[in-house]
Amino acid sequence: MSSPETTPHPTPPRKGRGKARAAPEPVEAWIEGLTHEGRGIARIEGKAVFVDGALAGEQVRFQYTRRKSQFDEAKTLEVLEASPLRVAPECPHFGVCGGCSLQHMDSLAQIAHKQAVLLELLLHFGQVQPLEVLPPLQAETYGYRRKARLGVKYVAKKGSVLVGFREKASHFITDIASCAVLEPSVSRLILPLRELITAMDARESIPQIEVAVGDKHTALVFRHLQELSEGDLAKLLGFAQEHKLELYLQPKGPDSVHKLWPNNGNERLSYRFDAFDAELLFHPMDFTQVNAGINKRMLPLAVDLLDPQEDERVLDLFCGLGNFTLPLARRAGHVIGVEGDEAMVVRGRENARHNGIGNIEFYGANLAGDFYNEAWARQGFDKILVDPPRTGALEIIKHFPHFNARRIVYVSCNPATLARAAGELARQGYVLTKAGVMDMFPHTAHVESIAVFEREAAGE
Numbered sequence: 509m510s511s512p513e514t515t516p517h518p519t520p521p522r523k524g525r526g527k528a529r530a531a532p533e534p535v536e537a538w539i540e541g542l543t544h545e546g547r548g549i550a551r552i553e554g555k556a557v558f559v560d561g562a563l564a565g566e567q568v569r570f571q572y573t574r575r576k577s578q579f580d581e582a583k584t585l586e587v588l589e590a591s592p593l594r595v596a597p598e599c600p601h602f603g604v605c606g607g608c609s610l611q612h613m614d615s616l617a618q619i620a621h622k623q624a625v626l627l628e629l630l631l632h633f634g635q636v637q638p639l640e641v642l643p644p645l646q647a648e649t650y651g652y653r654r655k656a657r658l659g660v661k662y663v664a665k666k667g668s669v670l671v672g673f674r675e676k677a678s679h680f681i682t683d684i685a686s687c688a689v690l691e692p693s694v695s696r697l698i699l700p701l702r703e704l705i706t707a708m709d710a711r712e713s714i715p716q717i718e719v720a721v722g723d724k725h726t727a728l729v730f731r732h733l734q735e736l737s738e739g740d741l742a743k744l745l746g747f748a749q750e751h752k753l754e755l756y757l758q759p760k761g762p763d764s765v766h767k768l769w770p771n772n773g774n775e776r777l778s779y780r781f782d783a784f785d786a787e788l789l790f791h792p793m794d795f796t797q798v799n800a801g802i803n804k805r806m807l808p809l810a811v812d813l814l815d816p817q818e819d820e821r822v823l824d825l826f827c828g829l830g831n832f833t834l835p836l837a838r839r840a841g842h843v844i845g846v847e848g849d850e851a852m853v854v855r856g857r858e859n860a861r862h863n864g865i866g867n868i869e870f871y872g873a874n875l876a877g878d879f880y881n882e883a884w885a886r887q888g889f890d891k892i893l894v895d896p897p898r899t900g901a902l903e904i905i906k907h908f909p910h911f912n913a914r915r916i917v918y919v920s921c922n923p924a925t926l927a928r929a930a931g932e933l934a935r936q937g938y939v940l941t942k943a944g945v946m947d948m949f950p951h952t953a954h955v956e957s958i959a960v961f962e963r964e965a966a967g968e
Contacts (some may be wrong), residue, residue: 534569534570534571534585535552535557535569535570535571535572535582536567536568536569536570536588537550537551537552537557537559537567537568537570538550538565538566538567539559539562539563539564539565539566539567539568540564541564542563542564542621543558544625544629544953544955545558545609545953546609546610546613546618546621546953547559547560547562547581548560548561548562548563548564548566548568548584549564550562550568550570550582552580555578555579555580556578556579556580557570557572557579557580557581557582558579558580558581558582559581559582559583559584560573560581560582560583560584560609560676561583561584561603561612562584562587563590563591563593563594563612563613564591564593565591566587566588566589566590566591566594567587567588567589568584568585568586568587568588569584569585569586569588570582570583570584570585571583571585593613593614593617594612594613594614595611595612595613595614596612597611597612598611598650598688599611599687599688599689601672601682601683601684601687603676604675604676604682605672605673605674605675605676605682605684605687606673606674606675606676606677606678606682607672607673607682607687607689607952608688608689608951608952609676609951609952609953610950610951610952610953611688611951615646615649615947615950615951618947618950618951619644619646619945619947620644622644622945622947622955623641623644623944623945625923625955626923626926626943626944626945626955626957627641627943629923629924629926629927630923630926630927630930630940630943631927632927633924633927633928633930633931634927634928634929634930634931634934634940635931635934636927636930636931636934636940637940638940638941638942638943638959639939639940639941639942640941640942640943641942641943641944642809642942642943642944642958643944644944644945644946644947645802645805645806645809645944645945645946645947646802646946646947646950647799647801647802647804647805647947648801649947649950649951650688650689650950651688651689651690651691651692651695652689652691652798652799652800652801652802652950653687653689653690653691653798653799654691654719654720654721654722654796654798654799654800655719655720655721655796655797655798656673656690656694656718656719656798657716657717657718657719658671658672658673658701658716658717658718658719659671659672659673659674659681659715659716660681660705660714660715660716660717661680661681661715662705662706662711662712667706668702668706669701669702669705669706669711670682670683670684670702671684671698671701671702671705671717672684672687672698673687684698685698685699686698686699689950689951690719691721691726693721693726694719694721694726697751700747700751701717704743704744704747707743708736708739708740708743708744709736709737709739709740710732710733710734710736710737710740713732713733713734714730714731714732714733715731715733716731717729717730717731718731718756718758718792718793720777720790720792720793720794720796721777721800722777722778722779722790723778723779723780723800724777724778725752725753725754725777726752726753726754727753727754727755727756727777727792728748728753728754728755728756729756729757729758729765729792729793730744730755730756730757730758731758732757732758732759735759736757741768744757744768745768745769748768748769749769753769754767754769754770754777754792755767755768755769756768756792762793765792765793775791775792776789776790776791777789777790777791777792778790779796779800779803781804781807781834781835783804783807783808783835784807784811784834784835784838785838785863786834786835786838786859786863786865787862787863788829788830788831788834788859789829789855789858789859789862790829790855791855794828794829794851794852794855795828795829795852796828796829796831797831797948798948798949799947799948799949802946802947802948802956803831805946806919806946806948806958807831807832807835808835809958810832810835810893810917810919810958811832811835811836811839813917813942813958813960814836814891814893814915814917814960815891815915816836816839816840816841816843816890816891817839817840817841817890818839818840818841819841820840820841820842820890820891821840821841821842821843821844821887821888821889821890822836822840822842822843822844822889822890822891822892822893823843823844823846823889823891823892823893823911823913824836824843824844824845824846824892824893824894824895825846825875825892825893825894825895825896825901825904826846826847826848826875826894826895826896826897826901827845827846827847827852827856827870827895828847828849828852828855828856828895829852829855829856829859830845830855830856830859830860830868830870831895832893832895832919833845833856833860833868833870834859834860834863834865834868836893837860837865837867837868838865840867840891841867842867842868842869843867843868843869844868844869844870844871844884844889845868845869845870845871846870846871846872846873846875846879846884847870847871847872847873847875848872848873848874848875848876849872850872853870853871853872856868856870857870869884871884875896875901875904876903876904880907880910885910885911888910888911888912888913889911889912889913890913890914890915891913891914891915891916891917892908892911892913892915892916892917893916893917893918893919894916894917894918894919895918895919895920896920896925897921898921898922898925899922899925900920900922900925900926900928900929901918901925901929902925902928902929902932905929905932905933906932908933908936909936913963914962914963915960915961915962915963916933916938916960916961917958917959917960917961918930918958918959918960918961919956919957919958920956920957920958920959921948921954921955921956922955923955923957926957926959930959930961933961937963937964938961938962938963938964939961939962939963939964940959940960940961941960941961941962942959942960943957943958943959943960944957944958945957945958946958
């Protein structure tokens, strides 16, 4: 296995390199830089050691956790000389819970590190650099998470249930009473949920709870592996009514999800973009952006960067339920949204009708296949927005010459796949004019980014 790529930092003064010792004896060393995942990099007898919980420029005492042929892994036991970028984590469970990895690092330093990762990968994989680096986009760094899957586990020895995220590098559920990154109203439910499920007959057969928060309502989806008793249903119903929650049950696969309360025939949450006079409806199991604050800043940025005009035809690939499509349609002449998930195509059409927007069409297509002879695709596009999953959109981008677009805005949740796409677009004659990062997942190593590509004029 090759060593993860790293972001270099100035080498700190040191009192000599440490020497490797057989685990479990601790080792002292200086941290020379950070990996892309935010782990510290030490070198022991010339071999890289990636140290959880350490920052560049620090001297730490660490414990080896894994030894490999090309690099080792370790965890920080004690910080002997701290970086000025080190801060006290707000969450008492940080370091045990696997939900966050960077709470010990100043939030501005976190986003600067992510920007450095993006620029390094663009150069490494795409052999390109943006003409302009956009200012990092940030919002609230705590209490931001509106979507989550909480693990549930009954611990017989404790006689109680744990609800939360898994421990770092473990299948065990972290013993938490609250979560600093969850939307506060949901964080406050952790202990009540533990008490609720502990009192249920089905305490040992509820493995997870899906959380979805809209602007007005919060939904919980309880996965259960056995039929619930009348007593358990009554407990769940009372809990939902007490905390003003929308309650769903999932006895089998995703298609089995159904609403228990309130029984009003409405299975939609919503969020609103006042800047575009649009309200998007979604089912609690739909994909939506985790961070509402960043999403509300990202939408105007993406639309402004693409700059659709009233006489232009715009393509939105991987459009989902219309998160970008509807705002784009407020500016463009006509927008085509394309999505591989047919359920999301239906949701997109529903959202267009809900907002009275008539210049949108939504289509389902296998975005890894050949869809270029479809009627909607043959007319070409002036501009394209693409927001793919982590696997990226390289195969689709290889066919972008069919569309003949002048400008492309690429929103990415994986800078490595964005960088490879940027290299392909450069070969097609597109210039990477702007790129930047957005802090969609503060306190994690996740890098969300946005890039603008302009087609070179003939003869340039």
